[in-house]
């Protein structure tokens with residue numbers, strides 16, 4: 001995944017756009033406890049554009065989304 005200061009700045013903009021709240025459960029994002037999620041997964045052709053990014057709590061929102069995506073991959 002893309003890293004570095006550019007990515008951190010992008011994360012900040014994504015969080016700001018969502019009012020520093022989780023896009024799934026609307027809880028306030030805590031530093032270090034949320035992740036920048038690709039709405040359309042990279043492996044499904046999703047881009048790194050900010051329009052394809054959303055802030056999610058690490059747990060459970062991002063964990064559950066990742067599990068769902070893994071399940072869908074398994075089904076094929």
Ligand SMILES: [Zn+2]
Nearest residue numbers: 022025057061
């Ligand atoms: Zn959440």
